[in-house]
Amino acid sequence: MSNSKDKNNSPAASADNSLIEQRRQYEAGTLYRDSLAASPVKQFEDWLRDARDAKLIDATSVALTTVDADHKPHTRMVLLKQFSDDGFIWFTDRSSDKGLQIESNPAVCMLFFWRELERQVRIEGHARKVDDSLSDEYFYSRPEGSRFSAAASDQSRIVTNRKVLEDKVSELHGQFSDGSIPRPDRWGGYVLEPDYFEFWQGRNDRLHDRFTYRLRAGTQSTAEPTQWTIDRLSP
Numbered sequence: 437m438s439n440s441k442d443k444n445n446s447p448a449a450s451a452d453n454s455l456i457e458q459r460r461q462y463e464a465g466t467l468y469r470d471s472l473a474a475s476p477v478k479q480f481e482d483w484l485r486d487a488r489d490a491k492l493i494d495a496t497s498v499a500l501t502t503v504d505a506d507h508k509p510h511t512r513m514v515l516l517k518q519f520s521d522d523g524f525i526w527f528t529d530r531s532s533d534k535g536l537q538i539e540s541n542p543a544v545c546m547l548f549f550w551r552e553l554e555r556q557v558r559i560e561g562h563a564r565k566v567d568d569s570l571s572d573e574y575f576y577s578r579p580e581g582s583r584f585s586a587a588a589s590d591q592s593r594i595v596t597n598r599k600v601l602e603d604k605v606s607e608l609h610g611q612f613s614d615g616s617i618p619r620p621d622r623w624g625g626y627v628l629e630p631d632y633f634e635f636w637q638g639r640n641d642r643l644h645d646r647f648t649y650r651l652r653a654g655t656q657s658t659a660e661p662t663q664w665t666i667d668r669l670s671p
């Protein structure tokens with residue numbers, strides 16, 4: 437096994453591990469001011485439709501960043517389940533680390549990356565809990581296995597081994613043998629209410645296209661396109 441410190445005392449200098457040559461051109465598309473929708477939600481809708489039409493796997497998966505009480509950021513994937521002018525919704529265990537982080541700091545960021553289309557979308561804003569009725573509607577639409585797993589899992593907490601989880605699922609099946617397990621109080625949705633979007637389209641020679649939408653200060657309605665200021669950013 438080669439010693440990664442042999443050359444220049446730098447891990448990157450090891451031929452086996454070098455990532456320096458890992459690059460490609462981005463040439464799948466372009467993004468111009470004239471082609472942008474006036475509303476960022478409409479622009480997102482158009483791009484998500486492109487991703488779904490292209491049959492991208494997990495096109496609705498998104499990296500979600502939250503910040504804890506010590507200002508330390510944490511990122512993980514979730515699945516976007518709904519979006520509208522009111523915001524971007526996902527579901528989770530609200531007692532999880534991300535839930536506790538949102539409790540202490542509602543500022544959150546979502547990042548979509550559609551690799552095959554060479555596009556990323558950044559959405560920033562504040563998260564709040566959705567109404568119980570919406571959490572119920574989504575929870576009871578989930579497959580039975582997912583509902584039992586959600587109830588058995590105290591998300592983000594340490595568990596001794598997998599068997600503990602499987603035993604808990606079995607116990608709940610015994611308790612709710614007809615499958616009618618109720619939504620745990622700690623399980624539900626959040627909505628990210630956006631104040632900032634960035635649409636990024638990869639271009640040749642790294643001269644990428646980037647456009648931001650910023651919600652004007654004091655704006656009441658994110659649904660009104662004129663409330664958003666659009667700018668092109670240097671790549």
Ligand SMILES: Cc1cc2nc3c(=O)[nH]c(=O)nc-3n(C[C@H](O)[C@H](O)[C@H](O)COP(=O)(O)O)c2cc1C
Nearest residue numbers: 497512513514515526527528529532533534535592
């Ligand atoms: C593609 C993908 C989708 C996921 N979707 C969700 C989701 O919608 N909700 C959720 O709670 N966890 C989801 N997870 C698991 C989370 O990434 C994470 O492990 C979990 O929510 C615990 O995060 P936390 O400990 O930071 O709170 C998903 C993971 C992947 C890889």
